[in-house]
Amino acid sequence: MKWDDLRVFLAVARQSRLLAAGRSLALDPATVGRRITALEEALGARLFDRSPQGYAMTETGRSLLVHAQAMEAQASAASEEIGGRADSLSGIVRIGAPDGVSNYLLVDACEALSRDNPDLQVQAVALPRMFSLSKREADLAITLSPPSAGRLTVRKIADYRLHLYARSDVVAAAAPVRGLEDLRGVRGIGFISDMIFDKELDYYALLGRESEPALTSNSLIMQLSWCLRGCGLCILPDFVAREHGELEVVLPEEIGLTRAFYLVRHQDDARVARINRMAEVIVEWMRSALIPGEAARGA
Numbered sequence: 001m002k003w004d005d006l007r008v009f010l011a012v013a014r015q016s017r018l019l020a021a022g023r024s025l026a027l028d029p030a031t032v033g034r035r036i037t038a039l040e041e042a043l044g045a046r047l048f049d050r051s052p053q054g055y056a057m058t059e060t061g062r063s064l065l066v067h068a069q070a071m072e073a074q075a076s077a078a079s080e081e082i083g084g085r086a087d088s089l090s091g092i093v094r095i096g097a098p099d100g101v102s103n104y105l106l107v108d109a110c111e112a113l114s115r116d117n118p119d120l121q122v123q124a125v126a127l128p129r130m131f132s133l134s135k136r137e138a139d140l141a142i143t144l145s146p147p148s149a150g151r152l153t154v155r156k157i158a159d160y161r162l163h164l165y166a167r168s169d170v171v172a173a174a175a176p177v178r179g180l181e182d183l184r185g186v187r188g189i190g191f192i193s194d195m196i197f198d199k200e201l202d203y204y205a206l207l208g209r210e211s212e213p214a215l216t217s218n219s220l221i222m223q224l225s226w227c228l229r230g231c232g233l234c235i236l237p238d239f240v241a242r243e244h245g246e247l248e249v250v251l252p253e254e255i256g257l258t259r260a261f262y263l264v265r266h267q268d269d270a271r272v273a274r275i276n277r278m279a280e281v282i283v284e285w286m287r288s289a290l291i292p293g294e295a296a297r298g299a
Helices: 003-015 018-025 029-043 059-083 099-104 107-116 168-174 220-228 273-290
Strands: 048-051 054-057 091-097 120-126 140-143 152-167 188-190 233-237 247-250 256-266
Touching (some): 091 099, 099 120, 140 273, 152 273, 168 247, 188 220
Parallel strands (some): 091 120, 091 140, 188 233
Antiparallel strands (some): 140 256, 152 233, 152 247, 152 256
């Protein structure tokens, strides 16, 4: 079995369509299709079920996927160890994270790694959703809940706090604010309930709110923009709100949430130097931003 054939198999397994797989491999779709058919004939087994919706792996295909991913990781590690420079990283590393994390916690970490390794391409995918490491949508993912299945390695980064925030003039207009009942006339800002990709983001349900906020988005950055414009109240991570002096905490004793970030990666990448280094840089920078005194301790 040739490694080039397995590369084609991996691309189709991850993309589910010949066109998308061909783009990732710089091959035309017809060539990709022929290579998959030839691999199936060589193995004497069907790897994919074809349909108008794309290519879906069979049980045999899923079995082969585990071995193909392991070979891919070994090939990548060997390439870095033999062909790369010992003191510099090269290639591509992609990290997937919620948009709030990407915009407020990863900017400096990604830039520092790129600056220190000129041959390394750092890709940050900032989307409010979960990422599939098995499909190689990302090499590393930051999540709010640790996954419970898959060949994954999970590392807790740190806890972080959230509070209810509003622009100071919005709070002044609602004064005096002694409890949640005093805020009934102020619009709420939050996540769209049927688009919440992690239960840890369902803040208003935890606060006992029966209806959705008046302004909702699946993007934390858009929620922040509304809050900064004085459109209403929004539950925000403290690491986001502290960058905006016009925002103030509302009812800090009554409304305070604790959540955690986790770094998730595929077990097969344990020997890939660029991913290992990226993981360490991310944890170091995020902990220094989230844990008081962590930067001084050099953790």
